[in-house]
Amino acid sequence: MSDKSSIVPTTSIAPLSVREQFMAEPELGAGNFLDYALRDNPNRAVPYAYSHSLDHRGRVVVRGHSLIDLARLRDRYAKWYWANGVRAGEPVGVVTAEGLEPLIHFLALSALGAIPALINDAMRPDVMIRYLDHVGVVGVVADDTTRIASAYRADPQRRPRFLALTAEVQAFDADSAELPTQYPYLHKADDVVALIHSSGTTGTPKSTILAHRQFWEGKEPRMVRFPAEPYDRLMCLMPHTHAGGLSYFLTATLLGLPMMVMGDWRRATVEPVMEAFQPTMVASFPRTFVELATGPLPVTGAARVHSWFNTGDSAHYGHIRRLVTLGERPAGLIKPWLLPSERAAEEEQPGSQFVDGLGSSEMGMALFGQVHTPESERNDRCVGKPTEVVTGAAVLTDDGEEVPPGTVGLLAIKSPSCTPGYWNAPALTATFERNGWWLTGDVAYRDAEGRFYHLDRTVDVIDTADGPAYSLPIEEVLLADLAEVVLDCSVVGVPAADGVGQSPIAVVRLQAGADPTEEELRERANKALADHGLATFALVSIVRTPADLPLGPTGKVLKRELRTRFATALRR
16 A cells, blocks of 8 residues: 655645645745745655756757755755855845846845845946945855955955855855854844845935845735646746846745746747746746847747736737737636636636736836736837726825826825835935836826826937827837838937927837838838827938847847937937
8 A cells, every 4th residue: 555645736826725825824925935835845855946958969958956955955045145254134145147046145144134235246346346336245145256346355354254156155065054042033023024126227226125024014815816726837028137028936936836947038949948837827027028028929839828928118019919819718717817706707718917007126126017918909108907906006106196087197006015115215215206106207197997008118208309208108009000021119309309398219120031221111000000109210310230229237229329329319
């Protein structure tokens, strides 16, 4: 007779009763979610977090890690940090390649009560040094310390207590090392658990604070409403040094949901891993969705996808409408972004759904969501209604007064998921606060039904002589109405030829085989824009390689660099 207790479960997903219990745990938060998953998920020994590599033939090799595996790694890293003097409340810089590695450092430092300052390793070295100085890190762990050490060698007084290679932490012999008496650390609700940086393309990046309970707020409903069937598999293409990647990792860990933790968002890397992992859900910032939606569609890798999750800036309809033709939607699929009253029974249908969320590190998660399916009508720039965790959403004047529906203004929210502020920057924090609201940094309007429309980032609004023009609706027209010609684009404002205000220009990548002149493309684009009642272009510049569109560490087009590059283009 076999011993049934020795049979390994075939799923890593936590039972529903466990997930419901997580929703009611008053002490659970971003600093200790792994410990709750370890304690309560009976499938703790089953792999759920996946990484990938290439073998000698260039084939994708997938490796799984269980909750127990991650806890062992966390504890070994924590022993190294403790042995090197890291204590509760101290910030530590972590500059490692994207993927599972920065998450292990996050877990180790959190378990000590320390504060991981997670840094995308694509950040420019000079910007990185300024950021580390601003945060006031007591030490830095990095894949390559040469970029950092040379700066501190020139000014030894700025040097933190330690600069260590990631390989040193990985190779640490932890058998004889100790952990503090109280381990893991017992977090209070407002304890800082991580610092997340902005793009920092000019000046020192902002450092957004994530707090223990604040970063968990709003995610509780995901425990019962996020798709977590035995067949579900999540592929996360967001950087895991960013709040977005960390948010999905927290969710997957508590659910026990199989999750591929990607280290690269570029299609050349992503598509082979999609084919090997066969995800049912893909989470990303818009940039990867741009790449997956242009050129031949990833039919094989997306064969089982039922949901695409976008956050950060909202995505473009021209890309969404191609992606939702892929995959399949199983009958009875739960939509975690809808209230129970908004759900309807479904039959199995071809195609997938695209959940277009608007969120940021400061918001704590996507606080607005719009669902697109192959049957959806086009509704440019609509990001839907606020999620349940939002206690207030409004469009404000510069003075903080609410404006009526249909009026453009500053998007503002009230939510317990919002950041406590920016690290070491109370004055900066104050600039984002208005009459009890948090300004998201976006320009938007609300319609009479309570749906919000995202028009631009405040820094990207184009101040023409005829009034403000918004770059995102203009980009929508190029990508949707000129799809057979335009593969990708970015719209910015530059000084007008007559010196009065700004004029919109477009930097465009063409579809394969398309070969209009810049003037032909400008004339055609301007006709389409005029039909939509939008501002027209003074210039269209065609780029010939992807490298001609400058990207930040998270893959976002750096519009500030485009404005600098074309600052005198119209006057010439």
